[in-house]
Amino acid sequence: MTMLADTRHLSPFTAVIFDMDGTILDTxxxxxxxxxxxxxxxxxxxxxxxxxxxxxxxxxxxxxxxxxxxxxxxxxxxxxxxxxxxxxxxSHDGVPVKAGAREFITELRDRGIPAAVATSSRNPHAQHHLSAVGLLDLFETVVTRDDVTFPKPHPEPYLLAAQRLGVEPTQCLALEDSHTGVRAAHAAGMQTIMVPDLVGPSDEIHALGVSVMTSMVDVHLAAFPRLRR
Structure with a gap:
């Protein structure tokens, strides 16, 4: 199935919360x-x-x-x-960063827009991988499985990330590659975009009204339209 970048549902946001595995990193x-x-x-x-x-x-x-x-x-x-x-x-020397992710995260930092990670991975795994590719310091906070009682698809990881950023969940843009993660971000009340990695969107995901974009490059362009050529 061909998935075209869908910018129709991208509303203004004041913070961005990323999943890690499959969204930022090609793990x-x-x-x-x-x-x-x-x-x-x-x-x-x-x-x-x-x-x-x-x-x-x-x-x-x-x-x-x-x-x-x-x-x-x-x-x-x-x-x-x-x-x-x-x-x-x-992954000793780091795993590949997904296309467009580093550029988008860097621009968020340059614009003063806070960014966080909400991952189902444990803290040592997340810290190691983000540090190895030089991205750890670009995030205000990293919420891992070790920080929450209820992991994804429960919204707690996303709600905790928003709380740490001091931003209302409804003002957050959430980026996910998995059905489990999309359910969590959507349940948290966040504007959610699925950027599929190994699994494409299901009928359930489409029914949630979640935008689907082919890559972080598309997300970057949708977030900051002035970059369009």
């Missing part, structure tokens, strides 16, 4: 390869459907999804540890 594709490799090593066959259900999910939700898919014999703790070790090795 999801790297992690997908690792997930398939580790499952094979452990004697389980990962499928595209199971993997898609995991995208954007918290540690606890991923655990539940894998146990539902493979039964109680699935060694989640071992799987999780192996995935994390390999991810650290392969």
């Amino acid at each position: 999801e594709s790297v992690f997908k390869t690792i997930v398939f490799e580790v499952c094979t090593e452990l004697g389980f066959e990962m499928t595209e459907d199971v993997h898609r259900s995991m995208i954007g999910s918290s540690h606890e939700t991923t655990n539940r999804l894998l146990l539902e898919a493979y039964g109680v014999a699935f060694p989640y703790a071992l799987f999780d540890e192996k995935c994390r070790v390999i991810m650290r090795e392969r």
